[in-house]
Amino acid sequence: METLKQIKKTMQESRSLYKEKDFINGAYIKNLKGRSMLSGFSPTTVERVIIQQLFNGLALGMAYSLIAVGYSMVFGILRLINFSHGAVYAFSAHMALFFIGMQFGIIPAIIISIIITGMLGIVIDKTALEPLRKKNSMPIASLITTIGMSNIIQNLLMIFFNTERKTFPAFFDFGMLNFGGVQINSTQIVMCVVSLALLIVLTLIINKTKLGLAMRATEQNSKAASLMGINVNFVISFTFFLGGASAAIAGALISGYYQIVYPGMGFMVGLKAFAAAVLGGIGVLYGSVVGGLVVGVSESFAATFLGSSYRDSVAFIILILVLIIRPTGLFGKKDIKKV
Amino acid sequence: MDKKMKKETSNNLILKFETFVDKYKLLLAAVCTVLLLVFPYMGVNQYILRIVIMIGIYSMLALGLNILTGYTGQVSLGHAGFYAVGAYTASLVALKLGANFFVATLAGAALSSLCGLLLGLPTLRLKGTYLSIVTLGFGEIVKMITMNWDKVTNGTLGLKNIPKPVIFGVKLTLSNNGLYYLMLVLVALTALICMLIIKSKIGRAFMSIKEDELAATMMGIKTTQYKILAFVISAFITGIAGAFYASMIGFIDPNSFTFDISTLIISIVIMGGMGTIRGMFLGSAILIVFPEVSRFMMDYRFVVYGIVLVLMMRFRPQGLLGWKSQLPYKFPKLARQELEKQDKSILNTL
Amino acid sequence: MAYLQVNSITKQFGGLVAVDNVSFEVEKGEIVSIIGPNGAGKTTVFNMLTGVYTIDSGEIIFDGTPIHNTNPYNIVNRGISRTFQNIRLFPNMRVIENVLVGTHIRTKYGFFDALFRTGRYKKEESEKVVHAAKVLKDIGLGNRINDYAQNLPYGEQRKVEIARAIATDAKIILLDEPAAGMNPQESDELLCFIRQLRDKGYTIILIEHDMSVVMNISDRIYVIDHGKKIAQGLPGEIANNECVIEAYLGGVKKDA
Numbered sequence: 001m002e003t004l005k006q007i008k009k010t011m012q013e014s015r016s017l018y019k020e021k022d023f024i025n026g027a028y029i030k031n032l033k034g035r036s037m038l039s040g041f042s043p044t045t046v047e048r049v050i051i052q053q054l055f056n057g058l059a060l061g062m063a064y065s066l067i068a069v070g071y072s073m074v075f076g077i078l079r080l081i082n083f084s085h086g087a088v089y090a091f092s093a094h095m096a097l098f099f100i101g102m103q104f105g106i107i108p109a110i111i112i113s114i115i116i117t118g119m120l121g122i123v124i125d126k127t128a129l130e131p132l133r134k135k136n137s138m139p140i141a142s143l144i145t146t147i148g149m150s151n152i153i154q155n156l157l158m159i160f161f162n163t164e165r166k167t168f169p170a171f172f173d174f175g176m177l178n179f180g181g182v183q184i185n186s187t188q189i190v191m192c193v194v195s196l197a198l199l200i201v202l203t204l205i206i207n208k209t210k211l212g213l214a215m216r217a218t219e220q221n222s223k224a225a226s227l228m229g230i231n232v233n234f235v236i237s238f239t240f241f242l243g244g245a246s247a248a249i250a251g252a253l254i255s256g257y258y259q260i261v262y263p264g265m266g267f268m269v270g271l272k273a274f275a276a277a278v279l280g281g282i283g284v285l286y287g288s289v290v291g292g293l294v295v296g297v298s299e300s301f302a303a304t305f306l307g308s309s310y311r312d313s314v315a316f317i318i319l320i321l322v323l324i325i326r327p328t329g330l331f332g333k334k335d336i337k338k339v
Numbered sequence: 340m341d342k343k344m345k346k347e348t349s350n351n352l353i354l355k356f357e358t359f360v361d362k363y364k365l366l367l368a369a370v371c372t373v374l375l376l377v378f379p380y381m382g383v384n385q386y387i388l389r390i391v392i393m394i395g396i397y398s399m400l401a402l403g404l405n406i407l408t409g410y411t412g413q414v415s416l417g418h419a420g421f422y423a424v425g426a427y428t429a430s431l432v433a434l435k436l437g438a439n440f441f442v443a444t445l446a447g448a449a450l451s452s453l454c455g456l457l458l459g460l461p462t463l464r465l466k467g468t469y470l471s472i473v474t475l476g477f478g479e480i481v482k483m484i485t486m487n488w489d490k491v492t493n494g495t496l497g498l499k500n501i502p503k504p505v506i507f508g509v510k511l512t513l514s515n516n517g518l519y520y521l522m523l524v525l526v527a528l529t530a531l532i533c534m535l536i537i538k539s540k541i542g543r544a545f546m547s548i549k550e551d552e553l554a555a556t557m558m559g560i561k562t563t564q565y566k567i568l569a570f571v572i573s574a575f576i577t578g579i580a581g582a583f584y585a586s587m588i589g590f591i592d593p594n595s596f597t598f599d600i601s602t603l604i605i606s607i608v609i610m611g612g613m614g615t616i617r618g619m620f621l622g623s624a625i626l627i628v629f630p631e632v633s634r635f636m637m638d639y640r641f642v643v644y645g646i647v648l649v650l651m652m653r654f655r656p657q658g659l660l661g662w663k664s665q666l667p668y669k670f671p672k673l674a675r676q677e678l679e680k681q682d683k684s685i686l687n688t689l
Numbered sequence: 690m691a692y693l694q695v696n697s698i699t700k701q702f703g704g705l706v707a708v709d710n711v712s713f714e715v716e717k718g719e720i721v722s723i724i725g726p727n728g729a730g731k732t733t734v735f736n737m738l739t740g741v742y743t744i745d746s747g748e749i750i751f752d753g754t755p756i757h758n759t760n761p762y763n764i765v766n767r768g769i770s771r772t773f774q775n776i777r778l779f780p781n782m783r784v785i786e787n788v789l790v791g792t793h794i795r796t797k798y799g800f801f802d803a804l805f806r807t808g809r810y811k812k813e814e815s816e817k818v819v820h821a822a823k824v825l826k827d828i829g830l831g832n833r834i835n836d837y838a839q840n841l842p843y844g845e846q847r848k849v850e851i852a853r854a855i856a857t858d859a860k861i862i863l864l865d866e867p868a869a870g871m872n873p874q875e876s877d878e879l880l881c882f883i884r885q886l887r888d889k890g891y892t893i894i895l896i897e898h899d900m901s902v903v904m905n906i907s908d909r910i911y912v913i914d915h916g917k918k919i920a921q922g923l924p925g926e927i928a929n930n931e932c933v934i935e936a937y938l939g940g941v942k943k944d945a
Contacts, residue, residue: 081468128649132656139468140414141656144609144648147602151645159638271479271598278472309495313483316476320461323473327464532804539803539810540789540796540817543782547790550779557739557773559765559794559857568800668783668835673815678822685822685831 051182053300059188059257061296062195066250067273068280068288069202070121070243076219076283077239079139083146084124085247086270087153090263092117092248093255094161097168106171114248121244122237124149130233157263165262168255191253198249202242203285215239219283268312272299275315279322281332290330294318354665361666375523379516388519390631395522396584397623399529401607402616403576406533408605409613410542411569412549413462414471417478418604421574423485423596425451425581427492430501430591440504444582451578452571454481459567466552478601485593497592501585518587525583529576533616536572545569546614610651612661621660690750692717692892693769693861698747698757700733707733709916710747715861715894720887722895722903724927725913726936731896732774734913735863738894739771740764751861765794770859772850774866774896780839784830784849787838788821791856824852828882844875851882861892868902880906900937904928912936 067089074082095116099109128145174186206212217225218235226232254269255261276295280287295315303311322330360367379388400422407413429447432438438446454477461473485492492498504511504521511517536542544565547555556562585591603626611622629647633640655661670678670686678686691714700708708730715721723731736742738749740761749757756764770791779787796817802810825834828848833841838849847867854862864883868876884906887893897903903910903924910927912920914936920927927933 075468079468081471128653131653135653135656137652137656140408140605140609140613141652143414144606145652147606148645148648148652151648152642155638155641155645159642267598271475274472275476278469307487309487310483313479316479320473320476320480323465323469324461327466327469535804535806536800539814540793540798541800541803543786543790544793546782546786547779547793550781551777553741554773554777554779555790556761557741557765557771557777558790558853559762559770560790561762663781663837668785671811671815671818673811674818674822677815677819681819682823682826685826685834 048182049304052184053304054297055184055188057297057300058293059191059296060254060300061276061293062192062199062289063250063253063257063292064269064273064276064296065289065292066195066198066246066253067269068277068292069199069285070247071274071277072280072282072285072288073215073239073243075277077215077222077236078129078133078142080129080142080146081274082243083143083270084149084153085146085243085274086266086268087150087157088117088120088124088244088266089247089251089270089273090157090266091120091153092244092251093168093261093265094157094263096248096252096255097166097261098161100169106169110248110252113252114245117248117251118241118245120153121240121242121247125237125240130236154263154266161263163263165260168259168261170259171256173256187257191257194249194253198246199285199289202246205242206285211235211238272312272315275319278329279315279319281329284329284331284333287329287331350665353662357664357666379519385513388513388516390627392513392519392522392587394620394623394627395526396580396587397604397607397627398526398620399580399583400577400604401611401619401623402526402529402533403573403580404604405608405613405616405619406536406545406576407569407573409608409615410537410545410549411566412552413566413569414468414605415474415573416471416598416601416605417458417474417476417481418573418577419596419598419600420474420478420481421451421454421577422581422584422600423481423591423593424454424574425578426585426591426596427485427498427581428578429582430498430585431491433502433586434498434500440502440582440586443586444579447582448575448578451581452575455570455572455574456567458574459570462566462570463563475598475601478596478598482593482596485596492593495593497590497595498585499590501589501591503589504586513587522583522587525579529579530616530619532576537616541565541568549614606648609656609658610648612658615658615660615662618658618660622658625659690753691715692752693894694748694750695734695738696748696750698734698737698744698749700730700737700742701745707916708737708913711913711916711918712747713911713918713921715892717892718887718890719908720883720893720895720906722897722907722910723913724897724900724903724910727898729898729913729936730916731898731913732865733916735771735865735894735896738764738863739769762794765857765859768858768860769863770854770857770861771863772847772854772865772867774869776843776846776850778838778846778849778853780837782838783834784836784838784841785818785821785825785834787849788825788852788856789817791853792817792821792858795858821852821856824855825849828852828855829878844871844879847871847879848882855886855891859891861894862886863894863896865896866898867895868897868899876902900928 067085070085071082074080092113095113096110099112100106102109128149129142132142132145170187172187172190176183177186177189206215214225214230214235215238217228217230218232222232272295273292276291277288278291279294280289280291295318298314298318299311302314326332378391400418404415404418407415425447428450429443432446433440433443458474458477462470465473486495504517506517509517511521537545544555544560547558547560548562548565552562607622607626608619610625611618611620629644630640633643636643675686693715695711695713697710697712698708699706699710711734713721713723723734725731733742737744737757740759740763743758747757748755751767751769754767756767756769779790782790796813798807798810798813822834825831828851830845830848830852833845838846841849851862851864851867867883868879871879880902883893883895895903895907907924910922910924911918912927912930912933919932919936920930922930
């Protein structure tokens with residue numbers, strides 16, 4: 001009896017395995033219809049595409065997570081979806097482009113853009129959000145304010161830089177690297193490494209410095225933090241600076257990757273990064289990283305296997321599913337109801 | 340002290356204004372009705388008529404969102420999704436099945452409210468901002484479906500030649516003013532329905548959820564059910580607006596229902612005054628007319644639009660018409676009679 | 690069995706045991722007080738009684754039916770209603786509307802009755818409005834019907850909360866520190882009103898941390914400290930109970 005069951009089981013398993021492979025093959029074949037690559041070993045081609053797309057997704061996902069931490073940190077402290085963050089990201093790319101145009105080197109230009117974008121974050125907070133906090137106004141007022149700020153920034157970009165798509169130098173392209181038959185673009189590796197390094201730096205700032213301690217305290221209870229002598233408004237401004245600066249780095253990376261810059265570029269990327277932040281659990285830094293990777297990888301797979309028009313929405317489908325199962329995201333903490 | 344005095348005087352002004360309106364309400368209503376009815380004959384061109392109809396459509400959209408956001412306190416960032424569902428469903432029913440406008444509109448509104456029901460279900464677990472995020476995702480997913488379901492929605496090319504409404508064999512168009520009058524009827528009906536719902540236990544349940552959800556729960560209000568109901572009503576109204584829009588314009592594509600539309604509807608609700616019905620008309624009038632009259636500012640007009648939003652939130656977050664009524668509470672007629680019989684003192688102290 | 694029977698209920702938050710094996714009973718028409726120092730777990734007991742929290746173990750039986758771990762709607766529907774320690778009114782609604790929200794659970798007309806303004810809607814709506822107005826008049830807020838809840842002084846806001854709880858047609862009313870923030874005169878008036886409520890047949894459970902408030906009006910008193918019941922009895926007994934004195938004064942020894 002036992003053996004019979006076992007045989008049955010293995011048979012079922014192998015059948016399901018077979019189906020799965022077939023399915024992937026089918027989708028792949030459909031996708032690459034008419035291309036010559038399909039000759040020879042099809043399984044390895046599938047694997048290759050999968051691995052390449054995986055790297056594609058990972059690189060993009062790391063850059064998303066740099067934008068996502070901006071949403072996440074601001075949401076953690078202010079409980080506010082900062083809709084201007086996408087526009088801030090677009091702003092950073094244009095600043096980088098502008099300073100690159102001034103001909104004093106790409107890296108200095110990007111550093112300047114990082115600083116300026118960080119400053120823009122502070123300006124948004126000081127001019128638009130801080131007055132609302134002082135008046136204790138409703139959350140939706142702040143939300144609309146950030147939408148208004150996004151409008152202002154994006155349309156100013158259109159006025160000063162035109163609406164057309166401008167090319168951005170591929171400043172960190174060192175050609176293709178070959179890993180055992182899998183070709184990986186060096187830009188992707190640079191994106192991964194730079195993002196990862198910056199996220200580690202951010203984590204260190206938040207967990208090891210005095211300012212980071214103040215940030216965490218403010219996030220937990222801003223009133224108590226202010227009673228302990230923490231300058232809450234400064235902490236919030238600093239958070240906006242960090243958010244803007246990391247968005248600027250992501251801006252430089254993603255622009256260098258796609259080599260295109262235009263004023264409306266921040267909108268979709270912003271929404272997706274935001275989805276990533278929520279997905280991972282907002283207010284949790286490593287959550288943003290995981291969320292960013294999930295969004296990036298699912299996006300590049302969806303683009304390959306379903307068609308490019310699906311790429312922008314997969315993030316939201318995953319987001320909704322995750323939120324319904326875990327209301328505070330993958331790593332978010334649950335609050336206890338206080339009465 | 341100074342602030343308190345200022346508030347008092349503004350309340351007095353509101354009271355005076357409201358008493359005036361209340362006193363002459365029949366006359367004012369008659370004047371408004373007559374003005375609205377003869378408006379197309381006051382020498383306006385089609386361009387202006389079209390703008391006025393758009394104001395009507397956005398008033399409906401705002402009234403719909405207002406039920407959800409203004410009264411129940413659930414912020415939706417995906418109302419363009421409901422708008423699209425209503426518009427696409429109605430257009431498809433009209434185009435493929437040849438149904439007349441009213442059947443198609445009902446179908447659109449029904450499917451839209453079904454989406455509202457589905458979207459309301461996560462309220463079981465999600466609160467506040469997280470719910471808004473789900474609505475945002477809903478809007479994006481609807482857009483994805485309209486873009487990719489080529490067989491049905493015709494993808495990015497959109498639907499063309501959507502038939503105009505026909506009543507008793509008369510085709511309603513812009514030039515015979517039929518669309519204008521249909522818009523008036525729809526807006527009036529929507530506003531009436533909102534009013535009837537709000538002034539009942541259902542409206543009070545909505546408001547109590549917005550004010551303090553836990554306290555509402557503790558009074559035995561099934562808050563989840565009421566939030567879902569708010570979603571359904573809101574989606575129904577939005578769906579009707581979508582169906583009418585599609586029929587009026589005659590062409591829809593996924594780009595007619597972007598995230599910008601969702602934020603525009605929210606901006607209208609807030610600018611007019613959340614939780615008021617009067618505010619929705621003013622809000623949509625301002626935000627629909629603004630881009631048209633500010634053409635002279637050219638590219639700067641959307642910058643100005645953003646600045647207006649920011650300043651508005653800073654200096655008048657309750658909206659232009661968002662005041663609380665200072666008139667005495669209006670007892671239902673029967674209750675007033677009953678109190679007069681039983682205990683006049685309560686009425687006298689007012 | 691008593692009217693409300695609470696059998697060894699326990700609530701844990703992570704490692705913290707907020708309420709530990711607390712039992713008490715309340716008879717119909719009594720005023721029972723639960724007292725204890727701040728942070729003793731009194732409000733947690735209320736939250737378990739009203740369905741805000743589920744209980745980890747034990748049972749709550751009201752009028753012969755278990756009501757623990759059901760939803761708040763069920764509990765209110767069966768006749769238990771409450772007020773809150775930090776006032777939780779609906780600030781931007783009028784006083785009478787606040788009380789009308791209390792009558793919601795007893796208002797049976799449906800969505801379409803409201804939409805078409807049927808006879809049923811009109812009849813029931815006016816009944817509830819008259820009821821709410823009367824409740825408000827009884828509690829001494831007859832002249833405040835029109836006002837928005839947020840514009841009322843603190844003491845009156847507390848009264849609106851009580852009125853709202855009464856309007857649910859509650860049989861047991863749970864009052865969470867009703868006299869907090871009131872001056873002595875207001876507090877006396879309120880206690881007088883609570884006594885009247887009992888005389889009308891309501892059962893009252895009071896939470897207080899100030900012992901002097903409850904001594905005069907309670908029929909019986911339970912004392913909680915650190916989540917555990919440490920004493921129970923008549924007011925006179927409690928006032929002289931050593932454990933209670935110790936809990937309040939913080940470990941004062943008998944001979945000190």
